[in-house]
Amino acid sequence: MPISIATWNINSVRLRQNLVVRLLHEERPDVLCLQELKSPLEFVPASAFADAGYRHIVARGQKSYNGVAILSRHPLYDLGSREFLDRSEARHVAARMENGIVIHNFYVPAGGDIPDREQNSKFGDKLDFLSGMRDWFGEDPPKRTILAGDLNIAPREDDVWSHKQLLDVVSHTPVEVELLADVLEAGNWTDITRHDISEGKLYTWWSYRARDWSASDRGRRLDHIWASPDLVGQEHSSKVLREVRGWERPSDHAPVFATFED
DNA sequence: ATGGTAGGTCTCCTA
Numbered sequence A: 001m002p003i004s005i006a007t008w009n010i011n012s013v014r015l016r017q018n019l020v021v022r023l024l025h026e027e028r029p030d031v032l033c034l035q036e037l038k039s040p041l042e043f044v045p046a047s048a049f050a051d052a053g054y055r056h057i058v059a060r061g062q063k064s065y066n067g068v069a070i071l072s073r074h075p076l077y078d079l080g081s082r083e084f085l086d087r088s089e090a091r092h093v094a095a096r097m098e099n100g101i102v103i104h105n106f107y108v109p110a111g112g113d114i115p116d117r118e119q120n121s122k123f124g125d126k127l128d129f130l131s132g133m134r135d136w137f138g139e140d141p142p143k144r145t146i147l148a149g150d151l152n153i154a155p156r157e158d159d160v161w162s163h164k165q166l167l168d169v170v171s172h173t174p175v176e177v178e179l180l181a182d183v184l185e186a187g188n189w190t191d192i193t194r195h196d197i198s199e200g201k202l203y204t205w206w207s208y209r210a211r212d213w214s215a216s217d218r219g220r221r222l223d224h225i226w227a228s229p230d231l232v233g234q235e236h237s238s239k240v241l242r243e244v245r246g247w248e249r250p251s252d253h254a255p256v257f258a259t260f261e262d
Numbered sequence B: 001a002t003g004g005t006a007g008g009t010c011t012c013c014t015a
Helices: A017-027 A046-051 A121-139 A174-186 A192-196 A242-246
Strands: A003-009 A031-035 A056-060 A068-072 A076-080 A092-097 A102-107 A145-150 A223-227 A236-240 A256-260
Touching: A003 A017, A003 A102, A003 A145, A003 A223, A017 A031, A017 A046, A031 A102, A031 A145, A056 A076, A056 A092, A068 A092, A068 A102, A121 A174, A145 A256, A192 A223, A192 A236, A192 A256, A223 A256
Parallel strands: A003 A031, A102 A145
Antiparallel strands: A003 A256, A031 A068, A056 A068, A076 A092, A092 A102, A145 A223, A236 A256
16 A cells, blocks of 8 residues: 655644645645644644544644644554753654554754854754764664654755855755765665655745745755655655645745655 | 844744
8 A cells, every 4th residue: 555645844733724734635645744833732733633534643742842743544653752952842753654664753953044053052953963863763774664854954956046055054054964964874764855856956945035935936955755775665756745835824844745655 | 245034932032
């Protein structure tokens, strides 16, 4: 049975619960990973998602910041969440499906504005978080596993609107890009989106600050779906739903989809 | 070179 999975940074799940329901109705993924819930768990509108057919949810909430959820049409087993910083933030949660497929949902720290950990501790937190991911996946390389989420890094030159102009901009600096490559290598992951869509500019995020986000098209590919080698060996396909960025009162991120034969 | 928008604990923090 094929499995389809999507990831979407929703930027407030309460404000945009209707957009989530619309996406679920229109696309019917088996699993949807959400980031930036910006809500404690008790206020996440789980019943609206259940009414849309997504009765199973594994999530971690936090007031105002972060927050991650895995919604599913099929039963999920909560595998827990991992801390990668020296404080508790809802940036990761994992679940297992009945077919044994494990799903990791990540929200990597954005990292602030200055790409220097001496001047900007948020950048240091981002690098430390990525190092933690690298070490964890390196200990026990994942099998039958999908990693999805907002990794807040656009690794390739064609993942950003201007490679040259963004080399000093947090999300595309060489130190971040190299560390993300280390995470990928440590877990034997494949960037399934770029495996399926290997050519051309591809973005999943456009700033709210642009006068016309679509016309200027100054995007970045910050949202990712990775797969373990056994899943890459099966048929798969990917897409980015750019038009969702143009929905009314949108998130600044578009959802990313992948489908695997299993 | 600069400033631009959006959401939440809302005149300050994060993205």
